[in-house]
Amino acid sequence: MMSRVKINNILKTASNLRFLSTPIQEVENVGPVVFHKLIGADRGIAVYGLNSPKDKNALGFELVQSMREVNALIREDTKISVVILHSLVRGIFCAGANLKERFKMADDEVANFVRGLRETFIEIEDLPMPTIAAIEGVAVGGGLELALACDIRVAAENAKLGLVETGRGLIPGAGGTQRLPRVIHPNIAKELIFTSRIINGKEAKELGIVNHAVTQNESNNAAFEKALDLAREILPNAPIALRCAKQAINEGVQLSIKDGYEVEQKYYEINVPTKDRQEGMLSFIEKRKPKYEGH
Secondary structure, three states: OOEEEOHHHHHHHOHHHHHOOOOEEEEEEEOOEEEEEEOHHHOOEEEEEEOOHHHOOOEOHHHHHHHHHHHHHHHOOOOOOEEEEEEOOOOEEEOOEOHHHHHOOOHHHHHHHHHHHHHHHHHHHOOOOOEEEEEOOEEEOHHHHHHHOOOEEEEEOOOEEEOOHHHHOOOOOOOHHHHHHHHOOHHHHHHHHHHOOOEEHHHHHHHOOOOEEEOOOOOOOHHHHHHHHHHHHHOOOOHHHHHHHHHHHHHHOOOOHHHHHHHHHHHHHHHOOOHHHHHHHHHHHOOOOOOOOOO
16 A cells, blocks of 8 residues: 655655755655655656665565556656656666566466566556656666666666576566667667676667666766756656657557658647647747646
8 A cells, every 4th residue: 555654754764865956745655666756946757766675676576566556656647747767776776577586486477477567567668758767776687678668768887787588597578578679779689688698888878778878976876867867858848748749659669650650640639739839839939938737
């Protein structure tokens, strides 16, 4: 069950929130996930933090269930314009599958769990607003699959990324075999999956797996800080236009370009009657910054 807690209590139990240099609203503590919304000039940015240090954010029952609760919370919140997904565990983004739990499962239980995990990541992929993954440390197996479900990825140069499942007698099962070849050339994706190779953030940027690779800082939050900068660039833009653009891209890339044009037209027409579109034009004519309300 989700419980609302005071910020002081969160600071005691999740001291890694000290990396935030901006005010935050009430915090939702959903088991091993800490979710909060920023306020002031950063209002509209939400931060989705994995916080299971004992298991290195391994994807077990409790973490996955908590993620599904947070996904539902975000999906229904029309005041959120952009989400940053990161880790509160130092040196770890997500260590992949919880193999201790997995080893105890029967074959059919494993298959059902992985199906549910894939669905959880699809929920993140389908969140209506832009999402940014901030990868400070290890993101292997399901951890990289989670990052691939986000729209934009930022990694510290010393982060470790890889789809390592074939080295453990498995294949990527939470979307990795499908998302990675759509992000980079299929031949390169095959090489990385077949070899179980782990690469650093700088190499991931060179291959196009992440948008940005940044030098890690003493606070171990360089990727988060870059993600926050990106979120602040996105934030001034019209919320409904952002959502329509995301939907048009996500649906269109699965189709021929001619069919994609029709998808673009569909979402363009959805956006046409919004007050924000009128505000965008009026603010341009009046030579002032627009004030978007998300309707």
